Amino acid sequence: xxxxxxxxxxxxxxxxxxxxxxxxxxxxxxxxxxxxxxxxxxxxxxxxxxxxxxxxxxxxxxxxxxxxxxxxxxxxxxxxxxxxxxxxxxxxxxxxxxxxxxxxxxxxxxxxxxxxxxxxxxxxxxxxxxxxxxxxxxxxxxxxxxxxxxxxxxxxxxxxxxxxxxxxxxxxxxxxxxxxxxxxxxxxxxxxxxxxxxxxxxxxxxxxxxxxxxxxxxxxxxxxxxxxxxxxxxxxxxxxxxxxxxxxxxxxxxxxxxxxxxxxxxxxxxxxxxxxxxxxxxxxxxxxxxxxxxxxxxxxxxxxxxxxxxxxxxxxxxxxxxxxxxxxxxxxxxxxxxxxxxxxxxxxxxxxxxxxxxxxxxxxxxxxxxxxxxxxxxxxxxxxxxxxxxxxxxxxxxxxxxxx
Numbered sequence: 001x002x003x004x005x006x007x008x009x010x011x012x013x014x015x016x017x018x019x020x021x022x023x024x025x026x027x028x029x030x031x032x033x034x035x036x037x038x039x040x041x042x043x044x045x046x047x048x049x050x051x052x053x054x055x056x057x058x059x060x061x062x063x064x065x066x067x068x069x070x071x072x073x074x075x076x077x078x079x080x081x082x083x084x085x086x087x088x089x090x091x092x093x094x095x096x097x098x099x100x101x102x103x104x105x106x107x108x109x110x111x112x113x114x115x116x117x118x119x120x121x122x123x124x125x126x127x128x129x130x131x132x133x134x135x136x137x138x139x140x141x142x143x144x145x146x147x148x149x150x151x152x153x154x155x156x157x158x159x160x161x162x163x164x165x166x167x168x169x170x171x172x173x174x175x176x177x178x179x180x181x182x183x184x185x186x187x188x189x190x191x192x193x194x195x196x197x198x199x200x201x202x203x204x205x206x207x208x209x210x211x212x213x214x215x216x217x218x219x220x221x222x223x224x225x226x227x228x229x230x231x232x233x234x235x236x237x238x239x240x241x242x243x244x245x246x247x248x249x250x251x252x253x254x255x256x257x258x259x260x261x262x263x264x265x266x267x268x269x270x271x272x273x274x275x276x277x278x279x280x281x282x283x284x285x286x287x288x289x290x291x292x293x294x295x296x297x298x299x300x301x302x303x304x305x306x307x308x309x310x311x312x313x314x315x316x317x318x319x320x321x322x323x324x325x326x327x328x329x330x331x332x333x334x335x336x337x338x339x340x341x342x343x344x345x346x347x348x349x350x351x352x353x354x355x356x357x358x359x360x361x362x363x364x365x366x367x368x369x370x371x372x373x374x375x376x377x378x379x380x381x382x383x384x385x386x387x388x389x390x391x392x393x394x395x396x397x398x399x400x401x402x403x404x
Contacts, residue, residue: 137189
């Protein structure tokens, strides 16, 4: 259990304090007392609901406020929270059923897969599959199995989105790590992964390494194969970093993974982190868990991955800005400056920036269709498209500032 009671009341407003307090698997008695004190304050209930939704915390907030605290909560807020939580649970159960069917299909055709993120992460981190907001079904395969996996998904009426030419598909497989398959008008989406991160985000842990040491866990009345605890911790730190840690639930689930890790496993985690050149990435995630939830990380681990406290200071900055209203998507300048701070080697950050500028993505192929012999032109078109997009964004920002 996290230690939030001492730091919770230091936050800027009670609604965010409530979310931090409720972002955990279980509450101890003193944390229930803290939550009760916070709920007794003057609360902007609409802001609380909207912010919980944005940060992926509706199920956790419902779980912890429905236990003996309903006398402090308006009926309409309780009804909205319950309605969204029930809807989420139904969606998660639907996805769980589809996940097990996919696993059986792939198994029948001898394609090794790992199920990760989504409900399986919820089960591992929080003990229940419905305590994370429903999203997609994430499946990791070997890149060599992509064509057969694609055929199997299409046999179930999933369609790759967007549709790619042979040249585009080969380029995407080489430079990126996933693509979506959808059916039922987007109600069911499978994110098919053959890597852990795109080449535009340098990360040294490979999908092949992860696939070689999977664990089997109980899931929705059956069993699935997923990442080992050590790999999962490192992956989640990378995943949060790649998204600039803009959702509190990403930090909360990482904190819960830390709590579930056996002491002896830290040696393995550190070894794999150093080998993956991801000490700063993991250090930032652990420092965020420490800052927001009081998560205890072994001192000897912190000495290796953040001995000078650089990520501790950066984590404080991120935590202070976590609830500042902004787009969930960062622009390229923000991302490049961020990567300079979190990557162990500056040259990796430079490589990431160059690949982000020049390597074509799905949006480039959707924006412009070129015949296969001219496919190489996408590498010239992309920087031109980015220049136009960001110039327009900068112009709008300047006009908005002048209008004020």
